[in-house]
Every structure is written in structure tokens, then in C-alpha cells.
Amino acid sequence: MKAIWIITKLTFLEAIRRRIMIAGLALGTLFLIIYSVGLHFILIQVGQTLNDVAAGRAILQAESTNAFLMAGLYAITFLSIAMAALLGADTLAGEINSGTIQTIVTKPIRRADVVLGKWLGFAGLLGLYLLLMAGGVVLSMFFQTHYTPDHLLRGLGLIYLEALLIMTITLMCSAAFPALATGAIVFGLYGLSFIGGWIEQFGSFIQNQTAVKIGIITSLIIPSESLWRRAVFEMQTPLSGALGMSPFGTISVPSLLMVVYAVAYLLIALIFSIHIFQKRDL
Amino acid sequence: MSIAPAIQTDQVRKVFGDYAAVKGLTLQVKQGEVFGFLGPNGAGKTTSIKMLLGLISLTSGTASLLGKPLGNRDVMARIGFLPEHFRFQEWLTANEFLFLHGQLLNMKTDELRSRIAELLERVGLSDYRNRQLRTFSKGMLQRIGLAQTLLNRPALVFLDEPTSGLDPVGRRLVRDIIHEVRAQGTCVFLNSHLLSEIEVTCDRVAFIRHGEVVRVLSLASLSTDQISVTIRVSNFSAESLAGLSQWGKDIQMDGEQISMVIQSDASLPEITRYLVAHNSQVYAITPNRMSLEDIFIETVGKDGGL
Numbered sequence: 133m134k135a136i137w138i139i140t141k142l143t144f145l146e147a148i149r150r151r152i153m154i155a156g157l158a159l160g161t162l163f164l165i166i167y168s169v170g171l172h173f174i175l176i177q178v179g180q181t182l183n184d185v186a187a188g189r190a191i192l193q194a195e196s197t198n199a200f201l202m203a204g205l206y207a208i209t210f211l212s213i214a215m216a217a218l219l220g221a222d223t224l225a226g227e228i229n230s231g232t233i234q235t236i237v238t239k240p241i242r243r244a245d246v247v248l249g250k251w252l253g254f255a256g257l258l259g260l261y262l263l264l265m266a267g268g269v270v271l272s273m274f275f276q277t278h279y280t281p282d283h284l285l286r287g288l289g290l291i292y293l294e295a296l297l298i299m300t301i302t303l304m305c306s307a308a309f310p311a312l313a314t315g316a317i318v319f320g321l322y323g324l325s326f327i328g329g330w331i332e333q334f335g336s337f338i339q340n341q342t343a344v345k346i347g348i349i350t351s352l353i354i355p356s357e358s359l360w361r362r363a364v365f366e367m368q369t370p371l372s373g374a375l376g377m378s379p380f381g382t383i384s385v386p387s388l389l390m391v392v393y394a395v396a397y398l399l400i401a402l403i404f405s406i407h408i409f410q411k412r413d414l
Numbered sequence: 415m416s417i418a419p420a421i422q423t424d425q426v427r428k429v430f431g432d433y434a435a436v437k438g439l440t441l442q443v444k445q446g447e448v449f450g451f452l453g454p455n456g457a458g459k460t461t462s463i464k465m466l467l468g469l470i471s472l473t474s475g476t477a478s479l480l481g482k483p484l485g486n487r488d489v490m491a492r493i494g495f496l497p498e499h500f501r502f503q504e505w506l507t508a509n510e511f512l513f514l515h516g517q518l519l520n521m522k523t524d525e526l527r528s529r530i531a532e533l534l535e536r537v538g539l540s541d542y543r544n545r546q547l548r549t550f551s552k553g554m555l556q557r558i559g560l561a562q563t564l565l566n567r568p569a570l571v572f573l574d575e576p577t578s579g580l581d582p583v584g585r586r587l588v589r590d591i592i593h594e595v596r597a598q599g600t601c602v603f604l605n606s607h608l609l610s611e612i613e614v615t616c617d618r619v620a621f622i623r624h625g626e627v628v629r630v631l632s633l634a635s636l637s638t639d640q641i642s643v644t645i646r647v648s649n650f651s652a653e654s655l656a657g658l659s660q661w662g663k664d665i666q667m668d669g670e671q672i673s674m675v676i677q678s679d680a681s682l683p684e685i686t687r688y689l690v691a692h693n694s695q696v697y698a699i700t701p702n703r704m705s706l707e708d709i710f711i712e713t714v715g716k717d718g719g720l
Contacts, residue, residue, distance in 0.1 A: 134517075134520075135518060138514070138517050138518060142503070142514060145505075145506075145510075146503070146505060149505035149506070149546075150505055230501040231497055231499055231500070231501045232501050232502060232503060234464075234467075234469060234495070234497045235495060235497060235500075235502065235515065235559075235562065236518065237468075237469065238467045238468065238469065238490060238493070238495045239490060239491075239515065239518035239519055240487040240488070240490040240491040240518075240519065240520060241487075241518055242487075411471070413464075413469070413470040413471060414464070414469040414470065
């Protein structure tokens with residue numbers, strides 16, 4: 133256990149020293165500033181437009197704020213996933229390649245400790261990143277409109293789970309392949325998941341069961357996008373749930389079973405990471 | 415109870431795909447000795463060390479360190495390792511780097527702190543303790559690597575090409591440190607192809623070729639074991655040449671020059687008497703002690719075992 137914690141702390145220190153943390157924070161802050169300023173002007177415009185609409189004003193306002201919040205969270209989800217892939221891709225692969233790993237794993241520790249320590253470190257870093265970014269977006273919205281979406285924590289939890297899933301898959305690939313190949317595989321899978329999600333959405337919209345099935349099969353291959361869609365489902369307004377498609381809304385809702393599947397997928401990927409790293413000649 | 419050997423291997427083999435990097439390594443290294451591991455490039459030296467340290471799995475064979483099977487964590491706490499082409503977490507300071515490795519060795523914080531100070535002083539890096547390793551020169555990195563290797567006062571140390579890329583001062587430091595740890599009873603397993611280094615530091619050496627031990631040699635006996643003698647002589651008949659074999663081997667005659675290898679310089683007067691008795695004119699008898707390099711070439715061949 134002690135060794136895991138040493139590696140976790142080392143992972144944090146590495147993120148700070150190699151300026152990953154500062155880069156993430158600086159650009160994250162810029163993101164939040166632009167988001168907040170943009171939101172400010174959009175809200176003014178929306179307010180003026182809605183003044184001309186008598187009926188359903190509150191509903192439309194809630195819809196537009198929710199949509200803009202989802203847009204912000206969608207961008208953050210993508211950034212978190214990119215962060216997860218970037219953190220994970222070089223870690224084992226890079227240290228195997230450089231030989232740094234050799235003096236670590238020849239200490240009286242288990243190789244599993246190295247993988248688990250890194251996993252915990254990255255999980256912590258991603259958690260902090262998401263907390264800052266999503267927290268910033270939600271707070272910015274709250275201060276300007278007093279709006280908070282339903283089931284906010286559940287939604288953010290699902291987004292975090294998605295980032296953790298991508299990070300774990302990256303770690304697994306990084307135990308087996310070089311960093312660049314790992315990056316290519318993970319982003320490839322993410323693309324697959326993305327398009328699978330859209331096929332399912334369209335399929336659901338035009339009520340084509342084959343397309344929906346293709347989407348579900350894709351989610352089984354890589355369930356990341358379905359976690360985002362579940363997160364949207366949790367946080368969206370009842371009306372947009374009923375109305376159907378929007379870029380940041382969802383109609384074909386992944387079941388809770390899919391969430392359970394994603395958790396199992398993550399755990400299995402973590403077990404595989406450990407197994408591959410243990411068997412590998414370094 | 416007899417002391418377990420520091421390293422024992424029996425027919426250890428490693429195959430990558432269809433290439434056997436190590437064909438069958440059988441070796442015994444005693445505790446407390448400095449053991450040189452010699453062989454041409456690609457002979458499987460680094461692969462062998464990596465197998466012993468659990469970095470690479472064995473295809474077949476058995477091996478033990480300090481009397482325990484490979485991978486035993488109690489044993490790993492008593493081992494030091496300086497890899498070839500060392501690369502460390504260059505974003506750590508020298509102090510942090512040593513602290514990290516000491517923690518991984520389960521060392522207590524107080525003990526670790528004083529040990530770090532002691533080792534930084536010993537390798538001459540005390541003034542640089544708070545500098546990040548990325549600012550270090552190659553020689554400084556090798557020094558900090560060496561300090562890392564000795565943190566736990568190991569019973570067994572593996573040094574894979576510890577002097578490669580070092581200037582003479584750095585090489586001297588490595589040599590001195592090897593002598594020091596040996597005096598404290600540490601076994602040093604030294605992989606190097608700098609034969610002059612091996613010659614002055616090692617008690618015994620093994621010659622490796624194609625991942626097999628072709629010869630184990632005690633360097634203490636090197637000075638008396640093998641003497642090559644060059645004799646300049648005239649009027650010596652080729653028929654009498656065979657008679658020289660009673661004192662040595664590898665006898666060759668080229669014009670007025672005879673060369674041979676003898677076991678002891680006590681044979682020299684007898685050889686002289688023999689030559690004179692056969693009516694030859696002896697101009698010179700020159701004994702040349704064989705250097706490790708001569709033995710290396712003789713053992714692994716001029717082709718370097720390719």
C-alpha cells in the first residue's frame with residue numbers, strides 16, 4: 133500500500149514539475165473567462181429576444197441556459213478526455229522506453245503497485261481538473277442566471293467516470309504499446325464511440341432500429357460516449373428530453389445497465405493494465 | 415550453515431522470438447566478491463542482468479539471488495542496481511530522487527536522510543542536492559545513479575557499464591567506490607567491456623559468448639597463470655621444437671622467433687638450458703604476462719563472437 137501511495141505522490145509531482153498542471157490551469161482559466169464573458173452577452177441577447185415573447189418565457193429561458201451549460205460541459209468533457217489520454221499515453225510506455233522504470237520496478241515493490249499508484253495519481257489529477265473546469269462553468273452560470281441543472285452531481289460523476297474510463301484504457305494500451313500508438317488507439321476508440329453515439333441518436337430520431345443497434349454495439353466496444361449521453365439525460369430539462377435532438381441533448385438514453393457496464397469495463401481494463409505490465413519484459 | 419551464493423544460475427535461457435539472446439547461463443558468484451561479466455557486444459550480458467533482476471522473464475532455467483528465488487521482495491530490498499544507459503526522473507532534484515528510491519526500499523525517513531547526505535558527499539554532489547537532474551551532466555547523472563544504487567547498503571550490487579561515458583575522474587570514483595563497498599562485504603556484479611577497469615577491480619571474471627559462460631577466471635591467478643614467452647634464437651632445429659611442449663603450449667616458430675605460453679616463470683631457466691643443449695644461439699627470452707585483453711581475445715575470438 134505504501135508503494136502505491138509513493139507512486140501516486142510522484143505522479144502528482146511529475147504533473148506539476150513537467151508543467152502539465154500549470155498548462156491545464158492556465159488554459160482552463162482562459163476557457164472559463166471566455167465562457168463567462170460569452171455567456172454574459174448571450175444572456176443579454178436572449179433576455180431582449182424573450183421580452184418579445186409573452187408565452188412560455190420561463191421555459192425558453194430555462195431551455196437556452198441549459199443548452200448553453202451543456203455546451204460548456206461538452207467542451208470540458210472533451211478536454212478531460214484529451215487530458216486523460218495525454219497523461220496516460222506516455223506514462224508506462226515512456227518510462228519503459230527511456231528505462232526510467234528499471235530502477236523503480238527492481239525495488240521491493242510489486243509491479244501492480246506502480247500501475248495502481250499511477251492510476252490513482254491520474255484519477256486525482258483528472259478529478260481536480262474536472263472540478264475546476266465544470267465547477268467554473270456551473271458557478272459562472274449560477275452567478276449570472278441562478279440556474280443549476282437537475283442532478284448536477286450525478287451528471288458530473290458520469291463525466292468523471294468517462295474521463296477515468298478513457299484514462300484507464302490509455303494506461304492499459306501504454307503498458308503494451310509505445311506512446312504514439314497508444315494515443316492513436318485511444319483517440320481512434322473515442323472517435324468510434326462518438327460516431328456510434330450519433331448513429332444511435334439519428335437512428336432513434338428516425339426510429340431505425342438497425343442504426344440504434346449499431347450505436348449500442350459501438351457502446352459495448354467503447355462505452356465512453358454513452359456515459360456523456362447518460363450525463364446529459366440526467367442534467368437536461370424535462371422539456372428538451374421530451375423534444376428530442378439537439379447537439380448537446382439526447383434522445384436515445386443509455387440505460388443504467390450501460391453505466392454498470394462502463395464501470396465493469398474500467399475495472400477490467402485496470403486489471404489488464406496490471407497483468408500486461410507484470411508480464412512485460414522491461 | 416554455508417553462506418548462500420550471491421548469484422546462482424543454472425542453464426538460464428532467454429529466447430526473443432526465434433533468437434536466443436542467452437543460450438544457457440550457468441554461473442555462481444560468491445557473496446562479497448567483485449565479479450566481472452565480460453563479453454562482446456550482443457553476448458547477452460545486459461539481458462542476463464535483467465533476468466536476474468526480474469525485469470525480463472526467463473524462458474527456461476533456474477536462478478537465485480542471495481539464496482532465494484528471483485523476485486523475492488526481501489532480497490530486492492538488499493540489492494542495488496545501476497542500469498545501462500541510466501535515465502531517471504529528470505524533473506526531480508538530486509535529493510528528491512534519492513529520497514524516492516529510499517522510500518521504495520522501505521527505508522526509515524531519518525536513516526534515509528542521513529544516508530542521502532552521506533552518499534551525496536561521497537559522490538561529490540552535495541552542492542547540487544537541490545538541483546533538478548535535467549540540469550546534470552552525464553557524469554553527474556552517473557554519480558547520482560551510483561548513489562542511488564548504494565542507498566540501502568546492499569548485499570549485492572549490479573553495475574551495468576557503470577563507467578561508460580565517464581571521464582577519468584569519474585571512472586576513478588567508480589573504481590574507488592567498488593573497492594569501498596567490497597571492503598564492507600558487498601558483492602559487486604560488474605558488467606563492462608572496459609577490460610582495464612575489470613582488471614583492477616574484479617576478483618573473478620566470466621567470459622560470455624552467445625549467452626553462455628565460456629570461461630571463468632580468477633584474476634588473482636592471472637599474473638602467474640599465463641605467461642606468453644617470446645624467444646629469439648638461431649640455429650634451432652624445428653625437430654627440437656616439440657621438446658618445448660613439456661613446459662608450455664601454443665608453441666610456434668617463425669624464422670628465428672619462437673613463441674609459446676607457459677604456466678610459470680620457473681620454467682624459463684629450464685627452457686634456456688634446453689635451447690643451449692640443442693646447440694642454438696639464444697639472443698633473448700622475453701616473458702610477457704598476458705593481459706586480460708589477450709585472454710579476452712583468445713577466449714571469445716577476434717570476431718568478437720559474431
